[in-house]
Amino acid sequence: MFAYYLDLALRSLKRNKVLTALMVLAIAVGIGASMTTLTVMHLLSGDPLPGRSGQIFFPQVNPDPTRPHAKEPSVVMDYHSAVDLWSSHRADRQALIVDSMIKVVAPDAALPPLRLDMLSTTADFFSMFQVPFRYGSSWSADDDVKHSRVAVISDDLNDKLFGGTDSVGRTLRLGGSDVRIVGVLKPWRPVPLFYEVWGAYTKPQDVMTPFSTGLEINDGHFQQYNCWHIPDTPGHLQDAPCNWVTLWVQLDDAAKADAYRRFVADYAAQQKAAGRFTSTVTRLRDLMQWLDYVGVVPSDVRLQMWLAFAFLAICLFNTVGLLLAKFLRRSGELGVRRALGATRGAVFAQCLVEAGLVGLLGGIGGWLLTLAGLWLMRRQPTDYADIIHLDLPMFLTTFVLAIATSLLAGLLPAVRASRVVPALQLKVL
Incomplete structure (x- = not known):
């Protein structure tokens, strides 16, 4: 069933490329900013003697x-x-x-x-x-x-x-x-x-x-x-x-x-x-x-991290609005699916798969923006510039955070879409 929902999501994203690009860009920019600062925070606040x-x-x-x-x-x-x-x-x-x-x-x-x-x-x-x-x-x-x-x-x-x-x-x-x-x-x-x-x-x-x-x-x-x-x-x-x-x-x-x-x-x-x-x-x-x-992590690094996550929250709200508009515009299509026997849960799952796919694409863009952000950080006149890099845990966190953010953004739109009344939509059609 997941493969079917994934196919529907790909078709839906291709149908309106501009709206898809806006959603992916919103996720990518928010992830890029937050993961750049989170990676720096992760490197500076790590355990210098793991296990000891x-x-x-x-x-x-x-x-x-x-x-x-x-x-x-x-x-x-x-x-x-x-x-x-x-x-x-x-x-x-x-x-x-x-x-x-x-x-x-x-x-x-x-x-x-x-x-x-x-x-x-x-x-x-x-x-x-x-x-x-x-x-x-x-x-x-x-x-x-x-x-x-x-x-x-x-x-x-x-x-x-x-x-x-x-x-x-x-x-x-x-x-x-x-x-x-x-x-x-x-x-x-x-x-x-x-x-x-x-x-x-x-x-x-x-x-x-x-x-x-x-x-x-x-x-x-x-x-x-x-x-x-x-x-x-x-x-x-x-x-x-x-x-x-x-x-x-x-x-x-x-x-x-x-x-x-x-x-x-x-x-x-x-x-x-x-x-x-x-x-x-x-x-x-x-x-x-x-x-x-002794407060080894510089206070400005902590501040930058919180500001970046605040920016991610703004991107999240924008994505909620875009997904809501996208799903409600497809009320007729979703109403037909309901009339043909699809349950509310099936419609909800279909919409979440589409939101997750947006998050995956946004994660790829966010990863590239994170690499660019870390490249710029390495050129700053700071004592820790030479240690800045994206390690495996932060690489995985980039995609986990992107998909989790998009799924969170898709919850309300998916709920609204799953409550479409089939009879009303069929009358319109």
């Missing part, structure tokens, strides 16, 4: 004595608090993180010095965050302790300095210090860059060194988020009264997360008793909770 994000946590304490009554702790920690928590080894894995700009030179490459972002972290960073390697591997926990002069570099930097060859064992000069390359990453682009404080959409750092090594070769050049008084030794950040170090921990089950939460709270209470803290407010959010807390 529930085990990755961001602990917070409030070492700032100028905020004793703050309801939320500081976003990042001072050096001593972060190292105290890290040194306790209460988590399954843990990583200290700071970043800074540094001059990078490859002594055996004929390139001028580069000024790049350097990430200083601990060995667990790579296994915690599932960082993929092309050559070599990460440094060891022993390298963290020994302040080893080693580094891991990005695939982009390896291509730029060494032509993409295996550069493990070669030398980089960071600032005024030589380090040995122990690993080269595969192309790695987490979205967002979740381990950064605000979860930006920038690319990962090109150079990574052990935490202690980074502090030694670039001391005084790390970003400080806030200081509560002037440091006694300017430039020596380990003793600075400033928040600037990030700590991430991996806790493999809920019991460990609860135990670590109590541990952080006890640590804050001990520090307050010792006179170093004035507040015992602490937090332990998992990765997705943290990204939601």
